[in-house]
Amino acid sequence: MASREHADDLLQETWLRIHRVRHTYRPGEPVLPWVYAIARRVRVDGYRRTGRIMMHETAMEVLPERPAQVESGNSLSAFDTLVATLPEGQREVVTMLKMGGLSLDEVARATSSTVGAVKQKAHRAYEKLRKLLEIRPEGGLREEINELP
């Protein structure tokens, strides 16, 4: 995510779109995959829009001075840092499964995929995470994770 403002914009856009397509929610069906599927699309659109805007931006000869880092309180956790190195599809599946607490079926619904494909992505992600945890130097992220309760 580019910035907090960008995230807020996407959140607002997600709720707007949910409101616009609320007639497509079928009572009795799980609500989270419905919301996630819409949010996922908004995020993809947001990335593409940002990419296009950045393409049209012109480079400045002198960069403005960077403002002092503000403590935002949303620094990435060890797990986030680790998962951020995974490919997009795998990151999405692991995050939904282990952070969002969605079931395999719900993740499949949210990502317009099948349960088999979700399992495959999760398996590949875990394999990659194992390798990452192995090659991390001591004192780095691996130790940070070990210290967690």
Added chain:
Amino acid sequence: MNCRDVDRVLIESEKSVTASLPAQAQGHLMSCERCRQLVRALEASGGAEAPSPALLLQLERSLAEDLQPVRPLAPQRYFLAAFAAIYVLIVAFGVYRMGAFAFSVMSPLQAIVTLGALAASAGVLTSSLVQQMVPGSRHRIRPHYVPAAVMISLMSVMAGIFQFQHEQNFWRQGWSCLRAGAPFGLLAALPFWLLLRRGAILAPRIAGAATGLLAGLVGTSALEIHCPILDAWHILIWHLGVALLGAVVGFAAGFAGEMAARNAQSAHH
């Protein structure tokens, strides 16, 4: 139990990882440093708060209540029936206009397999489209693969059931078939699009390709019943070409729609 089995347990377990691991997996963790690290990392992910069941219930109820002012989407079976009715009506109209000369030269097996394959393909595409209209639907086949899978299956069936022959006037006759079939595809595309508009299409390019292919299959079906040329090359290139053309046009239309929506949003921002 090996690392792969641990993966399977982790994938199918609930959010809390270690609490739900069976004894065998726990035993493997004792001896495998890599899996132990992975489980610790996944346990560390527990920071994010999942919405409580009560909140989800409240959300579901408020959505269901809020459905009153808008017209809720009709059940899937209505859309399936509507797509099927449009498909059959336009094919029937096409056959009425052009005539059914193919049946007099086809063997019963060829007729059954050809029409069966076309009906099955249309069924798969319709089912996928109806699911795409509702975000978060359960898909048996990933929508991204459906158009390509349908096209490849149809080409395989046609290549298997018809013989490859040397046809005279291949280009002229083929071009006339393409010109005869394409308008029926175009005619079907409009009501299909009107139906799709009722739902919330999240991936317009994929839905566009599937809709275009379905509309193209209307033209292909009409041609399969009308055209007495049984050369496999003719059928693969000119009859199925109508369907392929529909898919390409549908994909392009979806892409254009996506770009237009994004431009409108950019202007709004």
